[in-house]
Amino acid sequence: MYPKLFIPGPTHVRQEVLDAQAEPMIGHRAPEYSDLHADVTPKLQKLLYTQQRVYMYASSSSGVMEGSVRQASTKRILSTVCGAFSKRWYEMTVANGVACDKLEADMGQAITPELVDQALSQGDYDAITVVMNETSTGVMNPVKDIAALIHAKYPDVLILIDAVSAMAGVKIEFDAWGLDVCLAGVQKCFALPPGLTICAVSDRARARALQVPNCGHYFAYSEMDSKYEKHQTPATPAISLIQALKKQLNDMLAEGLDNRWQRHADMAAVVQAWARKNFALYSDERYLSQTVTNVANTRGISVGDLNKALRERGAIISNGYGTLKEKCFRIAHMGDLTLDDINWLLAQIDEILGL
Ligand SMILES: *Cc1c(COP(=O)(O)O)cnc(C)c1O
Numbered sequence: 001m002y003p004k005l006f007i008p009g010p011t012h013v014r015q016e017v018l019d020a021q022a023e024p025m026i027g028h029r030a031p032e033y034s035d036l037h038a039d040v041t042p043k044l045q046k047l048l049y050t051q052q053r054v055y056m057y058a059s060s061s062s063g064v065m066e067g068s069v070r071q072a073s074t075k076r077i078l079s080t081v082c083g084a085f086s087k088r089w090y091e092m093t094v095a096n097g098v099a100c101d102k103l104e105a106d107m108g109q110a111i112t113p114e115l116v117d118q119a120l121s122q123g124d125y126d127a128i129t130v131v132m133n134e135t136s137t138g139v140m141n142p143v144k145d146i147a148a149l150i151h152a153k154y155p156d157v158l159i160l161i162d163a164v165s166a167m168a169g170v171k172i173e174f175d176a177w178g179l180d181v182c183l184a185g186v187q188k189c190f191a192l193p194p195g196l197t198i199c200a201v202s203d204r205a206r207a208r209a210l211q212v213p214n215c216g217h218y219f220a221y222s223e224m225d226s227k228y229e230k231h232q233t234p235a236t237p238a239i240s241l242i243q244a245l246k247k248q249l250n251d252m253l254a255e256g257l258d259n260r261w262q263r264h265a266d267m268a269a270v271v272q273a274w275a276r277k278n279f280a281l282y283s284d285e286r287y288l289s290q291t292v293t294n295v296a297n298t299r300g301i302s303v304g305d306l307n308k309a310l311r312e313r314g315a316i317i318s319n320g321y322g323t324l325k326e327k328c329f330r331i332a333h334m335g336d337l338t339l340d341d342i343n344w345l346l347a348q349i350d351e352i353l354g355l
Contacts, residue, residue: 089129
């Protein structure tokens with residue numbers, strides 16, 4: 001038996017979603033594909049509360065993170081860093097030769113509108129990158145408030161959001177918040193197998209991209225637009241994953257989006273309360289993630305041994321990320337996990353540790 005995944009990606013995938021990948025193969029220039037693509041896209045727009053374009057890339061999230069910074073700026077990007085994934089986005093920006101500066105918060109702390117205001121006021125920026133849910137630390141940055149500040153004071157700054165471990169788990173109102181790029185691989189809150197990334201792009205971000213020389217090809221919005229009206233993609237799409245996505249989006253809409261956000265909030269509240277009682281929370285209480293909890297290992301347990309014992313009972317969690325290994329452990333509560341799953345998991349940990 002494979003253990004049930006309580007790790008922050010890939011997450012547990014339900015059997016019927018796995019089965020949806022086993023549909024007969026179709027040609028990506030055939031009407032069957034266009035029908036599939038045309039069915040899925042408006043549902044993704046609903047999920048993101050947007051009327052603007054949503055693309056599907058055959059790629060893990062990292063590819064689209066890299067593609068997005070390549071076509072965002074003709075001046076400078078402000079790269080906000082508050083953990084491992086936001087640091088990776090900064091490093092991608094540097095590696096692509098895109099002018100940028102780093103705004104860094106301490107580990108476990110959030111990127112706040114105040115920090116962003118201070119940094120943006122000091123340079124000639126036309127884009128910012130923010131990781132909404134820093135999966136390595138368990139911090140959820142206040143993206144809505146950051147976007148409001150930017151719209152009020154820095155109207156030329158495009159807002160690029162890595163929502164990899166947030167999209168489909170928490171409410172993201174792409175249009176109302178005024179976001180420009182919002183991307184997520186489907187192996188986290190979408191609860192699908194990996195290999196497909198969803199990316200909403202604003203009309204103004206698409207216009208900006210046309211001004212950027214050498215902005216790449218595979219991820220270029222203009223390339224995606226060349227096939228958008230036909231409900232196709234320029235390169236071969238991840239057809240089986242999109243078939244599974246169709247099933248999953250139908251199930252999400254049947255669950256009800258508000259119910260889905262509430263389920264994630266409820267699971268988060270239970271894990272946070274458990275962590276406060278038995279250990280401590282690593283991150284700033286004001287910005288706790290709704291999809292993954294980073295528990296500070298205040299009892300000095302062996303996280304590796306805990307996970308071995310959990311595996312025998314049919315589950316795994318994550319150790320602390322990078323330098324936080326053994327100092328923390330992470331419990332993901334995202335995707336299709338339920339409150340019953342979470343209560344079961346915490347009961348197992350209580351038994352193993354004698355809490
Ligand atoms: C998992 C994760 C990534 C990396 O995603 P890949 O699909 O593995 O490329 C990036 N950002 C965040 C916040 C993540 O949680």
